[in-house]
Amino acid sequence: MSMAIRIAREEWRLWLRSKVVVAAALIIAVLLAATSVLTINRIADEQVQRMEQQVAAEETFFAQPDRHPHRMVHYGHYAFRPPPPLAVFEPGVDAVTGQSIFLEGHRQNSAMFADTKAGADLGGFAALTPASLYQLLLPLLLIVLGHAMFLRERESGTLAVLLAQGSSGTKLALGKATALLSVIAIFMIPLIVVAAYSVTLGESVLAAASLVAGYFLYLCIWGAIVLAASILIRQRAISLGALVFVWLFAALIVPRVAINASSAAIDAPGKIESDLVMLAEQRKLGDGHNAADPAFEQLQAQVLEQYDVETIEELPINWRGVVATYSEAELTNLLNRFAENRMALEAGQSRLFDLFGLASPTIAIASSSRMLAGTDLATHHRFLRESENLRFDFVQALNQAHATDLDYALDMNRNNDAASAEAARINAESWQVLDEFRFQPDSAVDRLGRARLPLGILLLWLAIASSFVVWAARKVRV
Amino acid sequence: MLRSLTRELRFLRRDRGALFWLALAFALSVIAVSFGIAEVREQRATIATLVEEDAADRANALSTQQDWGGAAYYAFHLTYEPPSDFAFAAVGQRDTAPWKHRIKMLALEGQIHEADTRNADFGLVGRFDFAFLTASLAPLLLILLLYDLRASERTARRHDLLVATVGSPRSLWLPRATLRVLGLAILLLIPLWVGAMIEGASPGVVLQASAIVIGALLVWWLIVELVSRIDASPSVLLTSLIGLWLALAIVVPAISKAAIEAANPVPDGGEILLLQRETVNDAWDLPKDDTMEPFVEQYPEWREDSVIDEGFEWKWYYAFQQVGDQTVAPLARQYREARLERDRDAGLVSLLSPTSFVERAFEKLARTDAMAMVAYEDRIRDFHEDLRRFHYALIFPKVEYDAARLEDLPQYDPSR
Numbered sequence: 001m002s003m004a005i006r007i008a009r010e011e012w013r014l015w016l017r018s019k020v021v022v023a024a025a026l027i028i029a030v031l032l033a034a035t036s037v038l039t040i041n042r043i044a045d046e047q048v049q050r051m052e053q054q055v056a057a058e059e060t061f062f063a064q065p066d067r068h069p070h071r072m073v074h075y076g077h078y079a080f081r082p083p084p085p086l087a088v089f090e091p092g093v094d095a096v097t098g099q100s101i102f103l104e105g106h107r108q109n110s111a112m113f114a115d116t117k118a119g120a121d122l123g124g125f126a127a128l129t130p131a132s133l134y135q136l137l138l139p140l141l142l143i144v145l146g147h148a149m150f151l152r153e154r155e156s157g158t159l160a161v162l163l164a165q166g167s168s169g170t171k172l173a174l175g176k177a178t179a180l181l182s183v184i185a186i187f188m189i190p191l192i193v194v195a196a197y198s199v200t201l202g203e204s205v206l207a208a209a210s211l212v213a214g215y216f217l218y219l220c221i222w223g224a225i226v227l228a229a230s231i232l233i234r235q236r237a238i239s240l241g242a243l244v245f246v247w248l249f250a251a252l253i254v255p256r257v258a259i260n261a262s263s264a265a266i267d268a269p270g271k272i273e274s275d276l277v278m279l280a281e282q283r284k285l286g287d288g289h290n291a292a293d294p295a296f297e298q299l300q301a302q303v304l305e306q307y308d309v310e311t312i313e314e315l316p317i318n319w320r321g322v323v324a325t326y327s328e329a330e331l332t333n334l335l336n337r338f339a340e341n342r343m344a345l346e347a348g349q350s351r352l353f354d355l356f357g358l359a360s361p362t363i364a365i366a367s368s369s370r371m372l373a374g375t376d377l378a379t380h381h382r383f384l385r386e387s388e389n390l391r392f393d394f395v396q397a398l399n400q401a402h403a404t405d406l407d408y409a410l411d412m413n414r415n416n417d418a419a420s421a422e423a424a425r426i427n428a429e430s431w432q433v434l435d436e437f438r439f440q441p442d443s444a445v446d447r448l449g450r451a452r453l454p455l456g457i458l459l460l461w462l463a464i465a466s467s468f469v470v471w472a473a474r475k476v477r478v
Numbered sequence: 479m480l481r482s483l484t485r486e487l488r489f490l491r492r493d494r495g496a497l498f499w500l501a502l503a504f505a506l507s508v509i510a511v512s513f514g515i516a517e518v519r520e521q522r523a524t525i526a527t528l529v530e531e532d533a534a535d536r537a538n539a540l541s542t543q544q545d546w547g548g549a550a551y552y553a554f555h556l557t558y559e560p561p562s563d564f565a566f567a568a569v570g571q572r573d574t575a576p577w578k579h580r581i582k583m584l585a586l587e588g589q590i591h592e593a594d595t596r597n598a599d600f601g602l603v604g605r606f607d608f609a610f611l612t613a614s615l616a617p618l619l620l621i622l623l624l625y626d627l628r629a630s631e632r633t634a635r636r637h638d639l640l641v642a643t644v645g646s647p648r649s650l651w652l653p654r655a656t657l658r659v660l661g662l663a664i665l666l667l668i669p670l671w672v673g674a675m676i677e678g679a680s681p682g683v684v685l686q687a688s689a690i691v692i693g694a695l696l697v698w699w700l701i702v703e704l705v706s707r708i709d710a711s712p713s714v715l716l717t718s719l720i721g722l723w724l725a726l727a728i729v730v731p732a733i734s735k736a737a738i739e740a741a742n743p744v745p746d747g748g749e750i751l752l753l754q755r756e757t758v759n760d761a762w763d764l765p766k767d768d769t770m771e772p773f774v775e776q777y778p779e780w781r782e783d784s785v786i787d788e789g790f791e792w793k794w795y796y797a798f799q800q801v802g803d804q805t806v807a808p809l810a811r812q813y814r815e816a817r818l819e820r821d822r823d824a825g826l827v828s829l830l831s832p833t834s835f836v837e838r839a840f841e842k843l844a845r846t847d848a849m850a851m852v853a854y855e856d857r858i859r860d861f862h863e864d865l866r867r868f869h870y871a872l873i874f875p876k877v878e879y880d881a882a883r884l885e886d887l888p889q890y891d892p893s894r
Contacts, residue, residue: 020717027721031729038736053748065763075759078748096574096601098593100748102755112591113747116574116601118817120738120824121848122731123613123837137724144717237626237712241495244720248618253506256606260513263600264520271594272556272580273524276531280538346597353599366603377599415789 003167007175008182011149024144028137032190036130040088040197050082050099054437061434066425068414069402070324073395076104077434079387081111084374084441085203086211089194090131092375095119101384103391105328108335110271111384130194131369134215135362136251138187139222143243145183146226148236149176155236159476169476173231173469180223184216191215204444210451211372217458218365224465231472250360258356258363265352268345274338281334299326313408320411321403328399332392339388343381350377357457364457371451374441378450383439390437397433401426482653490657499623500658504665506615510608511673514566517605518677521561521572528578532556545879546872547792550583550865557581557861557890559854562845564679567670567687568609568837570846574601577851579858583869585802586862587754587810590855591747608670609840612691613833614727616666617698621719623658624702626712627651659699663692683843690843694836727833734827734834742823744816750809757805761798772804773797783874793873800866814852821848857894864888 015021057078064072081099083091098111125132150173153159162172195208226243233239300312303322312319350367357364370376402411405426414424441447490496536553543549558578565572576593595601604610628651631637644650667688674684705719761769766786774781777800786794803810828834841847868888871877 020714024717024721049746067763071759071762076755078752080748093598093602096595096598098747102588102751110593112593112751114574114593114595114601117571117593117851118744118747118813118820120735120742120820121571121838121841122735122824122828122831122834123610125614125728125731127735128728128732136728140720140724144720148713237716238495240713240716241622241626244618244622244716248615252615253606255603256610257509257513259600259603260509260517260606263596263605264513264516267520268597270524270578270596272578273528273531275580276528276535279535349597350599353603377597380598417789421789 003171004175004178007172008179011176011179012182014152015145021145024141028133028141028187029190031128031137032130032133032187035128035133036089036190036194039091039129040194043083043088043091046099047082050080053078053100054080054082058434058436062431064428064431066428068411068421068424069321069398069406069426069430070105072431073105073324073398076102077390077394078102079383079390079437079439081380081383081439084379085198085201086195086207086373086441087375088198088201089129089191089211090369090373090375091129092370092373093377093380094375095127097380101387103387103394105395106331108339108388108391111380130190131366131373134191135218135366135369138219139247139251139362140244141187142180142183142219142222142226143240143247146176146180146223147230147240147243149179150227150230151234151236151239152230154234163476169231169473170470172476173227173473176227176230177223177469180227181220184219184223187219188212188216207372207374207444207447210444210448210455211369214365214368214372214451214455214458217455217462218361221361221458221461221465224462224469228465228469228472231469231476251362254356254360255363255366258353258359261356262349262352266345266349268342268349271342274342278334278338296323296326299323315408317403318406318408318411320408321399321401321406324402325396325399328392328395332388336388339384343384346377347381351453354454354457357454358460361458361461364454364461368451368454368458371454372447374447376450379442382442386439387437390435394434398430401430401433405430482649483657486653486657489654490661496623496658499619500661500665503616503619503662504669506606506611507608507666507669510606510611511566511669513605514569514607515673515677517569518561518566521565521577525558525560525578528556528558532580540881540884543879543881545792546869546877547795549879549881549884550792550796550869550873552582553884553887554580554582555861555865555887555890557858558892559850559857560892563677564674564683564687564844565846566673566677566844567607568840568844568846569605569607570609570841570844571848571851572846573605575848575851577854581858581862581865583796583799583865585754585758585799586859587750587803587806588758590858591751608673609837609844612666612694613836613840616662616691616695617723617727617832618720620659620662620695620698621702621716621723623662624655624699625706625716625719627654628706655699655703659695663695667691687840687843690836690839694832697832726831730831731828731834734824734830738820738823738827742816742819744820745809745812747813750806750813753809754802754806758798758802761801766794769794769798769801772801776800776804777870780870780874783876793870796866796869796873814855817848817852821852824848857892860894861888861890 057080061075061077064075079101081094083094083099087094095115098114100113101111102109119127125136148155153162153172159172163169192212195203195212199205199208225246229239229243229246233242299322300319303315303319304310304312307315307317309315354363354367357367367376371378406424410420410424413420415421442450532554536555539552539554540549543552556578557580561572573596576595578594579590579592581589628637631640640650670687670691671684701722702719705722706715708715708718710718770784770786774784784793784797824834825838828838838847842849865888868886872883
């Protein structure tokens with residue numbers, strides 16, 4: 001073991017003497033520090049802002065005066081998704097999806113005002129986050145540091161001496177691996193600090209630790225690939241060129257081609273497209289605004305029988321409220337069916353994308369990173385589902401109040417004159433039906449469960465890359 | 479020169495490293511162009527289906543209406559921005575900004591910000607399109623092709639002999655590098671040209687695009703050439719060149735983006751929606767004149783017809799929808815201006831980064847840039863205004879309902 005440490009120490013001495021290596025490491029360290037501080041500040045601002053907006057939206061809803069209950073159905077409400085604590089490291093899809101959604105009767109709106117829509121467009125990678133630095137730049141640093149670590153001994157002739165002294169290729173490789181591992185360990189520090197900070201913001205230790213472990217795995221994979229290349233290839237420039245190609249392929253080409261491929265393989269219709277199909281079905285259900293619509297005849301017969309009366313005027317409840325409740329439930333069933341279908345297709349696309357992790361560890365770490373941080377597509381879908389539940393609950397509670405608290409005759413005469421309009425209102429107390437909405441990240445166990453596939457792929461990569469190193473080191477000859 | 483080029487061509491045929499990079503460039507270009515064409519075709523097919531279903535849905539909705547107000551309330555109208563014939567080369571903003579809407583006569587601000595975009599992962603990772611290939615990858619390939627021209631001869635111990643035999647070093651290295659740059663450019667461009675022919679892109683656009691590709695490669699060649707003058711080992715040269723690439727392709731754009739966005743804040747979208755909703759909802763409880771006065775200010779031609787006698791009248795309903803939009807108009811304008819301002823600044827700053835410059839230039843040619851997206855939103859606004867004028871002329875003077883007149887409903891025209 002002491003031999004490995006000696007070799008590693010020698011490696012460090014050489015690195016510290018090389019201006020290129022020191023400069024590269026320093027630049028990356030500065031970038032990491034700057035990006036982390038900027039992202040932490042930005043996410044903290046958004047967190048506070050969205051929480052405040054959520055509370056303010058609830059307060060304005062509660063503060064509405066006495067009104068006709070259906071007015072409140074259209075007045076609507078907002079759901080906001082504050083970024084989870086680990087978004088300080090991995091903001092994920094939040095920038096693309098938009099983080100607020102307007103909730104109203106008879107409609108499921110999409111999340112609006114995504115940051116990217118109003119962003120300054122400077123091409124492909126313009127937004128840097130701590131996560132993307134770890135995914136893209138640190139492998140390059142490892143390549144610059146390590147591409148010649150082994151073959152240098154060959155070039156300078158020291159390899160022959162070392163082997164003659166009884167050292168083996170495996171022992172030498174172990175020493176080089178120790179050196180690379182120490183570099184990886186040092187560059188894990190910023191991530192560990194950010195993860196620890198997210199724990200102080202309320203993140204679970206399990207999720208934060210898994211994220212750190214995932215990135216450690218990822219960097220070790222690159223370390224092993226770099227080491228293997230430096231053992232197998234005999235010229236520096238070729239080793240560097242080959243490694244740069246591997247990086248180009250894994251970090252830049254495969255992820256984007258995977259997006260093209262999954263978009264081409266699974267056609268997920270947009271909202272408008274599925275809305276149009278749905279609208280045709282909805283028309284069969286009848287329009288909830290018009291209680292005289294023929295589609296409600298069956299419902300009417302049933303309700304009249306239930307209350308044992310002849311006409312809707314005799315009902316002890318407000319028929320228009322009954323119709324509104326009924327049609328909202330029917331429509332929501334339909335809306336949810338189409339929304340679920342759309343989300344399932346999108347999830348299928350993302351699963352296919354994750355499988356491309358087998359061709360690029362960068363995809364595997366990026367997916368695990370978003371899943372563990374709770375900034376992945378699945379979390380966005382859960383936000384859509386939960387805000388939909390919130391919407392349905394308050395709309396139905398208001399429709400219920402419409403049925404029980406507002407007299408039918410008063411309701412029918414509401415447009416006669418100002419006094420009738422005044423009479424067709426219910427007490428503002430009824431607005432208290434709105435539930436408090438605080439969007440929470442999934443539990444750490446759930447997130448870890450979701451990240452099983454990409455984390456498994458990372459482990460597979462590490463196993464293959466390290467056995468490759470062992471195989472290469474075993475057959476080292478002068 | 480020609481003789482030395484044919485000589486270099488013979489050398490190149492044996493240089494497996496260089497051939498590999500060139501073949502890779504060609505393969506990637508074929509992949510980028512074919513995926514681009516597939517995506518554009520899918521978008522066109524989607525639009526064709528939508529146009530058809532939208533018309534059917536509208537006809538269906540209108541068939542049961544009995545008054546103008548109801549007809550305006552229930553008829554949706556599809557608006558869309560078809561991909562241009564060069565969009566296959568640069569998907570640009572089309573993955574993150576919506577290019578289709580269904581709008582109706584209600585307040586527009588509540589509808590125009592709806593985002594019917596694709597899977598969020600797509601927008602996050604980005605696509606492998608030709609613009610990305612030329613802007614980001616081609617420079618790396620060029621670096622890999624050129625960085626060890628001299629050094630490889632040194633390694634083969636031919637360098638000094640070569641330099642001594644040729645008259646001037648320029649006549650040795652220039653043809654060699656020229657051939658590689660030219661080869662890379664042509665191999666990248668052939669699939670683009672074929673794609674452009676299939677898609678029927680105009681020759682002018684293709685010519686500009688080709689000039690951008692060649693220009694960008696020349697700039698990177700100059701950079702490589704300047705760095706290669708440094709007397710250092712090939713691996714140090716390659717490291718420095720990749721460092722430069724990182725700085726120009728990733729770091730400079732990222733810093734500029736952060737700076738531009740900090741310098742030009744956009745109004746919070748939530749505020750636009752909130753204000754619009756409050757205005758529209760408050761109108762129900764306000765005296766009707768409070769709505770009709772600001773409305774008439776905007777549309778004085780309906781002053782005579784703007785007296786509301788009953789508890790509910792459609793003209794009052796649409797007037798307060800209109801007033802909702804009027805109230806948020808300054809905020810919405812700010813939002814639009816800030817986006818354009820950011821785009822203008824990004825255009826200036828992109829001069830610092832060849833990568834950003836090339837991507838932006840391609841998006842501009844393909845009409846998938848921020849400007850094109852804002853222009854699309856402007857078209858939606860114009861169309862919505864046409865709709866309003868059409869319906870106001872029927873609702874305000876109390877024209878008798880006649881379904882046949884709805885055949886003259888304004889039609890959305892994406893090319894206007």
